[in-house]
Structure formats: structure tokens, C-alpha cells
Amino acid sequence: MVQLPLGGKALIVSPAGQVSGRDSVQWYRQSQNEIETNYFNIGDMVVYDSTLKLLDLTEVRGTAIENTPEAEIEAYRNYDFFLVRASNFIHSNMEWHQALELFDAVQLPIFAIGVGAQASSFGRYQLDDRNLRFWKTVAERSTLIGVRGTFTAEVLAANGIKNVEVVGCPSLFRARKRDLQIRPGAVERVAFSIRREAGADYATSVERYREEQREMLLRFARRFALRVTTHGEVEEKAFVYRNAERMQQARKLFLQQRWWTEDTAAEMERLYGDLFFFLKVSEYDDFIRTQDLAVGYRVHGVLPALANGVPGILVTYDARCAELADTHAIPAIATSAVAEIDPDRLIAETSYDVFNKLFAPRYDKMRFVLEQNGLPHRMG
Known part of the structure; x- marks a missing residue:
């Protein structure tokens, strides 16, 4: 076990937003035009915020892994460890720039909690040389790597990395309530x-x-008071910020993509008139606590809802979603079943019994991995 001082100083590899206070993450300061016209994944911000909420840190600092100045490298030596933010980082298309050279220059422990293998479908594959060396370096400098689920553990094992434990996603534990139950x-x-x-x-x-x-x-919208949440797509942000020119361009694209049709455009326009979008993770917490159910295609639309005690149902359109749903027993439906869904029947037949039964053991496993690595935490 790597022993660290209580309240450690962490270097964050690939941060997703800026931190205010102890653990509150919001998107970087950008002009409204930059926010509107650039795609960025809000889910990365949520999982970063959630990870900080589990840890007991005195300072966090994002690391430069490309052309890092020597003065910056020298400053990094005053920190306690590197932390690889939880995300879909385990694949051969990941570009780590000069991270390996930085790790060689700064000999600190490296921890990864909740990382996952990115793939559209399940299947083993061999990591390329640089990505393999990255994860072997992480494995060598930590006691355990905490991964999203069994699929990710198998991918790492197939690449010779065995010191792995399944912990799921930090976003599910962001409220730090071991006794959480969905009712x-x-x-x-x-x-x-x-x-x-x-x-x-x-x-x-x-x-x-x-x-x-x-x-x-639309079936849900016709039955309930529904609010669409958008998590980063540029065209949706045109409606959030009421940019008339971009909204018109978006409408044309939606019709081309058949996301909207002539028959459904009026209904979709109404729903798009009140999209929910957020740049501070705390805003989503506040919003989702006003809802009775979170359902949909975004992992970080459903997991933070469950963490706040709100029932959630996830549509599993890829291996990442399916892996997380399996790890935590999150009620889920496959895209192949979406066409036949009746909202009332789906809600009536959805049970949280297995989720509730597994929540405390999963919570304990996350805390166990943090403690085995010597990471200071706040998971009581």
C-alpha cells in the first residue's frame, strides 16, 4: 500500500473543468460563443466532480502532458500523486502526448479510479505499445486500479495487467451515502x-x-411533464442560448438527420424550447432532485440522479453503458427494445431491489480500493 499524508495534494491527469472550493467543478471560463460552438462532454465534468467529492484533498492541479515546461515539472514534484480522472481512457486511440515522459520525470504514485475501456461492443483487444506502457506504468505505481466493470478488467488482464478491482463509477457515490436506497x-x-x-x-x-x-x-413527453436534458451537442446549445440563426441551422440539420420529421417537428420544437443544460455540476444536482424519474441515453444523466435518490433507467446503447448498468444493477433497457416501450408499463415493471441490495457492497469496494492505495477519502 502507498502511504500518503491525510489530505493529499493531487495532480490531475486530464481534468474536465475548473475546481472551486473543495470539490465543486464547473466548465472552464469561456466566451458564450465558445461554449455554444464547441462540443464538450458534460459527463466528464460530472465524473471529475464526483471523484473529488470522494477524496479528501487539500489541493488539486491539472497537469500539462504536452510540451511541459521544466518549471512546471519542478513544481509537480511538490505534490503527492497523479490521479487519472475516470473516463473511457483504455483504448488504443487514446493520445497521452508526453504523459509517459512526465511520469518518468516526476516519480510519484499514479492512481486511476473508475476508468473504463472504450468500445462499441464487448470484445477483447490488444492495446498498442504506448497505451499499454501507460497503463502498465499506472499499475506499477499503484496497489490497485479501480475499473468500471468486468469488461474493462478483462481488457486489462488480457494485456497483462492484473492488479485491478471493479469499483464502478464515482458518480454513483457522489452523495457519499452508503445507505442509499431508491424508493x-x-x-x-x-x-x-x-x-x-x-x-x-x-x-x-x-x-x-x-x-x-x-x-x-415523445411517448414519455405525451404522458408526463418532461424536461429534455442536453449534455454537450452544439445544435442543442443553440436552443439553450436562443441563438436564432443557429437554431434555424439546427432545425435544418435535424430534419436532414430525421431526428425531427414533418410530423413531429412541432412537438420537438416545444420540447426544445425548454432544454436543461448546465455548466456547473451542482446545477444538475439541484435540478434532478426536482424530478421523479431520470431516463435516457446519458450515463451522467442517470447516475447522478440515482446518487441523489431519484429513480433512473438507462438506455444501454454501447458497451460502456451496459458495463456500468451490469456493475451497479442499474435498471436498463437495450436500444433493441426501445421501439416497443410503453412508459407506464416500463415504470411499473422496473425494480430497484437488486440495485438497492448491491449499493452498500459496491460503495464498500470503492472505499476499499481507495484505502488500499492509501488515498485520503471521505467515504464514511
């Missing part, structure tokens, strides 16, 4: 998280994927 009640208000953008890697037919998602969304 569903009457449903009136629903938050529906959308993922309009998808490539061929994630859907046999992207057009069909969008069509089924839209129809599921």
Missing part, C-alpha cells in the same frame, strides 16, 4: 437525457437509432 413513487416529472449524435460504431443504422430515441422521448 420509487408516483411519477409526474421526468428528465429525459438525449444523445442525438452517434456513429456507425454505436448503431447498425444511425437513422433508426435516432428515430427510436425520438419516439421513446
Whole structure:
């Protein structure tokens, strides 16, 4: 076990936002135009915020892993450890720039908690040389790597990395309530998280994927007081910020993609008139606690809801979603079943019994991995 001082100073590899106070993450200070026109994944911000909420740190600092100045490297030596933020980092397309050279220059422990292998479907694969050396370096400088699920553990094992434990995602434990239990009640208000953008890697037919998602969304909207949550797509942000020119461009794209159709455009326009988007993670916590159910295609639309005690149902459109749903027994439906969904029946037949039973053991496993690594934490 690596022993660290209580309240350690952490160097964050690939941060996702800026930290205020002890553990509150918000997106970087940018102009409104930059925010509107650049895609960035809000889920990365949520998991970063959640990780900081589990740890007991006195200072965090983002690391430069490309052309790092010598003065910066010297400053890093005053910190206690590197922390690789939880994300879909285990794959051969990941670009770590000069991270390995930085690790060689700064001989500190390296920890990764909640990382996952990125793939559209389950299957083992060999990491390329540089990505393999990255994860072997992490393995050598930590007691345990905490991974998202069994699939990720198998990928690392297939690449010779065995000191791995399944911990799931930090976002599910962000409230630090070991006794959390989901007790569903009457449903009136629903938050529906959308993922309009998808490539061929994630859907046999992207057009069909969008069509089924839209129809599921509209069925829920016709039945409940529904709020669509958007998590980074540029066209949706045009509606959030009411940019008339960009909204018109977005409408044309939606029709081309058949995300909107002539028959559904009026309904979709109404829903898009009140999209929920956030740049501070705390804003999502505040919002989701006003809802009776979170359902949809975004992991970080559903997991933070569950962490706040709000029932959630995840659509598993890729291996990442399916892996997390399996790890935590999150109620989930596959995209292949979306076309047949009746909202009332889905809600009535969804049980949280297994989720509730597994929550405390999963919570304990996350805390165990933190403690085995000697990481200061606040998971009581």
C-alpha cells in the first residue's frame, strides 16, 4: 500500500473543468460563443466532480502532458500523486502526448479510479505499445486500479495487467451515502437525457437509432411533464442560448438527420424550447432532485440522479453503458427494445431491489480500493 499524508495534494491527469472550493467543478471560463460552438462532454465534468467529492484533498492541479515546461515539472514534484480522472481512457486511440515522459520525470504514485475501456461492443483487444506502457506504468505505481466493470478488467488482464478491482463509477457515490436506497413513487416529472449524435460504431443504422430515441422521448413527453436534458451537442446549445440563426441551422440539420420529421417537428420544437443544460455540476444536482424519474441515453444523466435518490433507467446503447448498468444493477433497457416501450408499463415493471441490495457492497469496494492505495477519502 502507498502511504500518503491525510489530505493529499493531487495532480490531475486530464481534468474536465475548473475546481472551486473543495470539490465543486464547473466548465472552464469561456466566451458564450465558445461554449455554444464547441462540443464538450458534460459527463466528464460530472465524473471529475464526483471523484473529488470522494477524496479528501487539500489541493488539486491539472497537469500539462504536452510540451511541459521544466518549471512546471519542478513544481509537480511538490505534490503527492497523479490521479487519472475516470473516463473511457483504455483504448488504443487514446493520445497521452508526453504523459509517459512526465511520469518518468516526476516519480510519484499514479492512481486511476473508475476508468473504463472504450468500445462499441464487448470484445477483447490488444492495446498498442504506448497505451499499454501507460497503463502498465499506472499499475506499477499503484496497489490497485479501480475499473468500471468486468469488461474493462478483462481488457486489462488480457494485456497483462492484473492488479485491478471493479469499483464502478464515482458518480454513483457522489452523495457519499452508503445507505442509499431508491424508493420509487408516483411519477409526474421526468428528465429525459438525449444523445442525438452517434456513429456507425454505436448503431447498425444511425437513422433508426435516432428515430427510436425520438419516439421513446415523445411517448414519455405525451404522458408526463418532461424536461429534455442536453449534455454537450452544439445544435442543442443553440436552443439553450436562443441563438436564432443557429437554431434555424439546427432545425435544418435535424430534419436532414430525421431526428425531427414533418410530423413531429412541432412537438420537438416545444420540447426544445425548454432544454436543461448546465455548466456547473451542482446545477444538475439541484435540478434532478426536482424530478421523479431520470431516463435516457446519458450515463451522467442517470447516475447522478440515482446518487441523489431519484429513480433512473438507462438506455444501454454501447458497451460502456451496459458495463456500468451490469456493475451497479442499474435498471436498463437495450436500444433493441426501445421501439416497443410503453412508459407506464416500463415504470411499473422496473425494480430497484437488486440495485438497492448491491449499493452498500459496491460503495464498500470503492472505499476499499481507495484505502488500499492509501488515498485520503471521505467515504464514511
